[in-house]
Amino acid sequence: MSFRISFDYSLTLALGAGGAFLAYWLQVPAPYLVGPAAVVTLAGLSGVRAAVPGRLRDMAFMAVGLSMGSGVTPEVLAATRQWPVSFLALFLMTVLLLVVGWVLLRKAFRYDGLTAMLAACPGHLSYVLSLAAGTKSDLASVSIIQSVRVLALTLLVPLIVEFYGLSKPGALVPPMSVDALTVLLMAVPAYALGYGLQRVRVPAALLVGGMIVSSTMHLTGLVEGVIPLWVQVPVYVVLGCMIGARFVGVSAADLKRSFLAGMSLTVVVSLLSAVIALAVSTALDIPLDAALIAFAPGGLETMAAMAVILHADPAYVGTHHILRLVFLSILMPLLLARRRAL
Numbered sequence: 001m002s003f004r005i006s007f008d009y010s011l012t013l014a015l016g017a018g019g020a021f022l023a024y025w026l027q028v029p030a031p032y033l034v035g036p037a038a039v040v041t042l043a044g045l046s047g048v049r050a051a052v053p054g055r056l057r058d059m060a061f062m063a064v065g066l067s068m069g070s071g072v073t074p075e076v077l078a079a080t081r082q083w084p085v086s087f088l089a090l091f092l093m094t095v096l097l098l099v100v101g102w103v104l105l106r107k108a109f110r111y112d113g114l115t116a117m118l119a120a121c122p123g124h125l126s127y128v129l130s131l132a133a134g135t136k137s138d139l140a141s142v143s144i145i146q147s148v149r150v151l152a153l154t155l156l157v158p159l160i161v162e163f164y165g166l167s168k169p170g171a172l173v174p175p176m177s178v179d180a181l182t183v184l185l186m187a188v189p190a191y192a193l194g195y196g197l198q199r200v201r202v203p204a205a206l207l208v209g210g211m212i213v214s215s216t217m218h219l220t221g222l223v224e225g226v227i228p229l230w231v232q233v234p235v236y237v238v239l240g241c242m243i244g245a246r247f248v249g250v251s252a253a254d255l256k257r258s259f260l261a262g263m264s265l266t267v268v269v270s271l272l273s274a275v276i277a278l279a280v281s282t283a284l285d286i287p288l289d290a291a292l293i294a295f296a297p298g299g300l301e302t303m304a305a306m307a308v309i310l311h312a313d314p315a316y317v318g319t320h321h322i323l324r325l326v327f328l329s330i331l332m333p334l335l336l337a338r339r340r341a342l
Contacts, residue, residue, distance in 0.1 A: 012050045015039050016241035020233070032236035033125075033243075037147065040244025050245040052238060058206050060238040061130045062194055065210020066186055067227040067235075068127065068329065070178075071322045072215040083316065086280055090295060090320055091327055093276045097122040097269045097297060098331075104268060109261040111141065117335060119145040119261070122269055122297035123321075124328045129239060130207045131332055140246040141258045147243070148262025153270070153298035177228035186223065189213050211329060269297050287313065294320035 016036030023035025044050040101120025105111045111119065115137040121128045125146050132142045178186075187210075194209025217223040247255075277295040281288045294317045 008049045008051045009053050011048065012040055012043075012052060012241050012245060013237075015043050015048075015050070016237045016244070019240065020237050032233050033240045034147070036237045036240025037143070037243040040241050041247045042244075044244055044246075044248040045250065048248075050241070050248055052242045052245055056238055057133070057242055060235045060242075061133075062187065062190055062206040062210040063227065063231055063235040064127065064130060064239070065194075065207040065212075066183070066190060066214040067232060068207075068325065069211045069214025069216075070218055070223075070226045072326060073218050074221070076319055076322050077219070083284070083286075083319075086284055086286065086291075086294075086316075087320070087323060089276060089280050090324060093273060093295060094122055094324055094327055094331075096276075097272060100272065101265050101269060104265060105145070105261055108264065109257065111138070111261070114336075114339060115141055117339075118142045118332075120265065121146070121328060121332060122149075122273075122324075124325050124332075125150050127207065127325070127329060128332070129243065131336065133242070135336065139243075140250050141254070141261070143243040143246060144255070144258035145262040145265060148259060149266045149269070150298060152263070152266045153296060176225040178223060178225040179228075182223055182225075183227065183231060186210075186213055186217060208329075208333065273297055286316070290316050293317050297324075 016039065019035035019037070019039030020032045021035070022039070023031035028034050040050050098117070098120050101122065102113075102116045105116035105119055106113065114135060118128055118132045118135070118137050119142045128146055129139070129143060132139045190210040190213040191206065192209075193213060194206030197205035197209055214223070273295045274292060277291040278288065280286060280295070281291040290313045
């Protein structure tokens with residue numbers, strides 16, 4: 001590795017870490033992802049040769065998979081028996097939003113089919129970026145469109161709270177985290193499985209391997225708890241740097257186009273999800289606030305926090321968002337494989 005490449009890697013990661021600290025200090029939503037992405041993007045647009053080492057990127061993807069799998073627990077499976085019709089509506093809505101978003105991005109903004117499909121995915125930002133990184137899609141556009149969706153819905157949280165006139169609850173109890181040895185015991189088989197999946201050309205193989213291993217261990221009761229913050233924070237910083245590095249050489253016109261596409265897509269999918277949530281609430285006698293939050297195509301952590309703030313049913317909201325992510329984790333690789341086979 002040349003000195004120039006090593007310097008580029010080091011500078012990119014340093015800028016990302018600084019961006020994460022700044023975003024956290026400014027209380028920006030999802031600071032460890034948004035901060036590095038914003039700072040490295042600006043650096044890339046200014047001429048900095050931003051780049052992330054491939055091996056580090058792969059390890060970050062595997063950690064994302066481990067984190068995703070920690071949400072697939074026996075309690076989640078047990079909850080699926082309480083609201084089967086609501087879950088069916090959720091899965092149908094997810095497919096509908098994906099199709100509508102794909103058509104919008106293809107017809108109105110002229111994106112290629114692969115980029116439109118990944119950008120239209122209604123959720124799972126880090127997973128979609130992991131998939132996109134292994135394809136010939138326009139990752140910069142996918143990053144902008146997906147980020148606009150997540151940030152727009154995240155920034156609406158205070159407005160909804162004010163509309164409902166609810167006060168904030170007390171401090172939230174953080175979920176239990178696994179220890180370092182458990183992380184290692186999951187990471188080793190996850191890497192081995194991911195490496196095997198790479199050999200048969202499975203998209204985002206290390207991420208899928210991490211998710212399968214973590215889900216299996218959590219479902220069988222071998223592991224309890226989520227991936228600790230000391231793993232999650234660096235992973236999000238790396239992903240943010242990866243997003244920003246994709247903007248090296250991107251024109252202002254392309255940035256404007258992707259931002260407009262992201263805003264348009266967010267408005268359309270938000271309206272559709274609200275209509276479906278209203279129908280589910282009416283048909284199944286589920287509180288409207290819980291249904292709206294459960295069916296909103298936003299980030300899992302943000303929607304879970306919104307459920308607490310609005311005193312909505314956290315089990316209903318959390319289970320819906322976890323199952324939506326699991327469904328997308330299965331659906332998106334199948335769609336990518338189908339496109340590759342055509």
